[in-house]
Amino acid sequence: MGEANGAPKERGPSAVGGDQAAVRRGNLARVLGEIRQPGTHSRAAVAARTGLTKATVSSLVTELIERRLVRESGRQQAGNVGRPGRLLELDGGSVAALGLEVNANYLAVRGVDLAERVLVERRVAFDGAATDASEPVGELARLAEDAIAQVRGAGALLAGVGVAVPGLVDVPTGTVRYAPNLLWQDVPIAEWLRRRLDLGADVTVAVDNEANLAAVAEFGSEANTASNLVYLTGETGVGAGLISDGRLLRGSDGFSGEIGHIPVDPSGARCGCGQVGCLETRIGLVAAVRTAAPDLAGTALDPEELAQALLERAEAGEPRALAGLDEIGRWLGVGISIAVNLLNPEKVVLGGYFATVSPYVVPTAMRELRSRAVAGQAAICPITASAFGFTAAARGGTGVIAEEVFRDPWRAPLGAEVSPARSEDTA
Amino acid sequence: MGEANGAPKERGPSAVGGDQAAVRRGNLARVLGEIRQPGTHSRAAVAARTGLTKATVSSLVTELIERRLVRESGRQQAGNVGRPGRLLELDGGSVAALGLEVNANYLAVRGVDLAERVLVERRVAFDGAATDASEPVGELARLAEDAIAQVRGAGALLAGVGVAVPGLVDVPTGTVRYAPNLLWQDVPIAEWLRRRLDLGADVTVAVDNEANLAAVAEFGSEANTASNLVYLTGETGVGAGLISDGRLLRGSDGFSGEIGHIPVDPSGARCGCGQVGCLETRIGLVAAVRTAAPDLAGTALDPEELAQALLERAEAGEPRALAGLDEIGRWLGVGISIAVNLLNPEKVVLGGYFATVSPYVVPTAMRELRSRAVAGQAAICPITASAFGFTAAARGGTGVIAEEVFRDPWRAPLGAEVSPARSEDTA
The missing domain is CATH 1.10.10.10 (Winged helix-like DNA-binding domain superfamily/Winged helix DNA-binding domain)
Known part of the structure; x- marks a missing residue:
């Protein structure tokens, strides 16, 4: 040896x-x-x-x-x-990781080097459900292309791309099996991106569920001390990323965390997934707008702008917004108590619009959790808002690539030309 | 080194x-x-x-x-x-592990040596909810005392006792925080047993939730190849033991797996836990008897005898039993689909009475799961019956003690006198 x-x-x-x-x-x-x-x-x-x-x-x-x-x-x-x-x-300054996110309403890219400098960050509005999968993937590839050029301009070589998708992902092949809010079925997004971006075999392309990647970002953040946490996405779709004893729970096929499609309301609305009364039909962003700010339904605002509008109306004391968010908080508490009773996490972290409006939904959700947690006071955990807002999934995308390099440094791209500015560091 | x-x-x-x-x-x-x-x-x-x-x-x-x-x-x-x-x-023939189980309707003991010979096995009917905690614990200690004498008679020394309880257990202290069907609250069962049995400090007493221990037994069985499984207990209470990537998911405080208290039926009955419409009120053994064989409610039959009676009536084609078990199967499918959507296991294993009547509940439960699994066909997993029936939790109790010895052989009791019969083995 x-x-x-x-x-x-x-x-x-x-x-x-x-x-x-x-x-x-x-x-x-x-x-x-x-x-x-x-x-x-x-x-x-x-x-x-x-x-x-x-x-x-x-x-x-x-x-x-x-x-x-x-x-x-x-x-x-x-x-x-x-x-x-x-x-x-x-x-790590010459090794870069790219995080991409496809969402129902936007595409996002984030590029960092392994020293955690942000090299590029961008989000563009996009109507994912309006077209077939090839168009958003094409748009995503163009975003990524620009970002890779910026990364290279900063003197770094690309180690890999982490892609977050709101759906069920076959992780080994990088294929999206099913993404209800994008109307995607069996989309080999890793292969498509690899081809369009002309990536070499040494560049990793890792695709995962957005909630999983957001949970990884939250778990790895400096502020986090919990090794058992449940992360909830709050966008058009609602999903959970589960961290248990410091490990991401993917389940047998990588399809864990589908909390948004647990039926909670037998008399409720039909969901995009085909069932009736899914949690998502009660607390997804579409439901929140319908309940708390119906005049904004169908406008061209992106999720972050909608979340901001909900927050501002609640802060202004608008009764409809307050009552609507209280209702969201109640159903959020129903969903959270299912996860708490089953998984007993140390904390629940809210992402997306939940984080933006957290002062108006968390107290009601906590009350609901208290009344529903079987273990009583002992197992009730705090419900906190993520500091990463709508960037969590793309952050997780860069995080998994960085971790892969740290776990196996042979994955770092070779042949990075040392730029004059950087070469002084090691002279 | x-x-x-x-x-x-x-x-x-x-x-x-x-x-x-x-x-x-x-x-x-x-x-x-x-x-x-x-x-x-x-x-x-x-x-x-x-x-x-x-x-x-x-x-x-x-x-x-x-x-x-x-x-x-x-x-x-x-x-x-x-x-x-x-x-x-x-x-391992001179080192023994004892598994004990307290249930709402029975107490059980199982003693094995580390070579997996069964040295003692017994189950007695007991009405756990009729008295305060000290009486069942006293009864359990008497059962254990007899078993320890048998173990010693077989030439083995006791390495430890694993105790299964249908409730929330603080594993580090061996205290039952809350067991709704026993009406227990904060019962330091490890300490009580240690005192009554006069166990030395070198004898481990490990207390855990019955579903957790049953899941461990199932996971460790020779037939099992799954590293992601959900075990469901089917007794008066309904709980889940969760194995993910080969590890038991305990959650932050050891209170995971409380699937029986997820509300599934807002118009349902009040549960022992105080909530309305818990899954347990629909598929617990009490509900099964009420639905499928109401004339047996309140009889002195123990859970295994009740399960057998349900099976026999279904096999005889009795319409009430068949319709009742079909109804149980439907709600079982509702509960299983929650676990599958959240955890994406490789298989679901049914314990207790579910296992006995599995031919009459699994087909309906599978149909329900198929219609509710978000990931569709890809994530639908088989629902199987445990071969261990009502003994799974006590088996898990001996299993955790044996694993502890294998993980750290210094925990094996020293000073076992080699009986004449056994000494030939190593001559």
Whole structure:
């Protein structure tokens, strides 16, 4: 094992035998993982903490520097025994991740580098249900193309694209099986994007449900301390992203979290999915507008503008808006209590328009939850508003790509030309 | 590290320094884990597979033999280079685990050794709701006492007791927070049992929800291949045990799985939990008897006898029974579709009376699930009957104790006197 780890200058799966390559690949991630931790890091300290030899760590660090994932920070370590070593820190400035989101009413793109600098961020209104799937995917590809150009202009190479879709996704193939609010069925979006964007085989395209990706973004946010949380999207559709013991619950086929289609109102309206009285027919954005601001139904406002309008009317004390949001809060509480009784999360996080109008829906939802939580006071958890608003899913898209690189640094794109400005950092 | 692993004759946390002890303890589990795998095992083969030195493995095997978890099987390994070694196999015959179950209508006990021999199994009818908690716990302790005597008579020492309760359990303290069908609130059952049974500190007492333990038993059964499953108890109460990616989902406080108290019928009956129209009021055993065999309501039959009576009437073609079970099947499908939409399991396993009458409820439940599963055909999973019937929870109780010993062999009780019959096995 020591030889494989320590082998200098050998890179790529073809350079080292199968098992040794796998070991080196794993150790590369361990070393990068150490350097991601808060605090200062020398090669010697990383060796001590990982249990690898100093020679092995040196070789691995050389590779991480070549891959532009790590850089020497230029400061000297003082007061130690032996020759003072240079300190190491996360670089990541030349590796970028793109997050895309298709929604019923908008398309969004967000590009960041692995040092978490935002390189590009954009959202455009779009009527997803008005056309067949090829048009929104074409539009999304154009957005992505522009974003990739901006990313490259900033001196970064693309590691991958994470795509959020409001529907059921077959994650291994990147195919949207069914997205009721887009009227999509069996859309191989990963393949389409890969072809239109002419992406190389080394660029990951990861497609997932928007609620899953938003939950991942929320879970990974600095403010979060919960390892069990339920994230609820609040857009045209309502879905849940479930994090349990720090892991995303995808279920057997990746189709978990369809809380919006749990029937809660037998005397209710017909849902886009074909059933009657789904939770979504009571608390989706369309229902909220119909209930709290019916004059805005059918206007060209995008979800964020609608959410803002609802908030402003409630703040102005408009009775219809207040009564409508109270009604939304009650049904939201019904839905949340189902998730709480089944999953006992540490907190529920509201996204989308729920987050915008949270002061007007959370108190009623909490009251409903209190009366419905079987475990009583002990299991009642706070209902909080996401700080990420309508950007959560695209953030999650960049997050999964970044995590993939950190988990397996060989996925970082090779050959990034060091721009003059950046090359000084490691000189 | 090598020294700590290889140190011969050193045992127990006090014999080795903290870190070294932890490493040895971990390696003990790794070696035991190898020997648990199917196939033949020599010390040399275990060394090769674990990456530990032969000296280390020899020392660890000596300790596992002393703890009666492993024995030499007496056969010689042929055809290998070097001196032929003796083969090793799981012993476990002197270490026992007890599973206890408190239910609304019965108490049950099951004792097995770690070789999975059943040493004792008993169930007695009991009206849990008729008295305060101390009486059923007293009765349970008497059952356990007899069982422990039988276990000891069979030459085994007790590693621990796993207790299944139909309610919300604070797992770390072994306290039942709330069990609606027993009318229990804040019952420190682990502490009570430990005191009444005079158990030493080295004997584990693990309390958990009955559905959780039944799900663990189902997941660990030889026939099971699913790593995502939902287990539904079918007794007076209805609860779910959730296994996701091979892990039990406990939620933040251990209160997950309360599917029985999801409101499904706003015009329904009041539930023991205080709400109206809970799933349990539609598919609990009381509802089943009321709907399918009302003349049996209030009789002294225990749940298994009631389930059998329902089955016999349905098999005889009695219209009331058939119509009633069909109605149960429909509501069961409503409940299952909630779990499927939220969790997307690979299969749903029915326990308790659901399993007994499964031919008469599953077809209707499947029809309901098909019409309600958002993901359509792709996410519809089979609904199967557990083979463990009413014994699943007690089986899960012994299972968690056994797993604890396998995960950390230092938890196996020391000082088991080898009975004459058993000592021949390792001679």
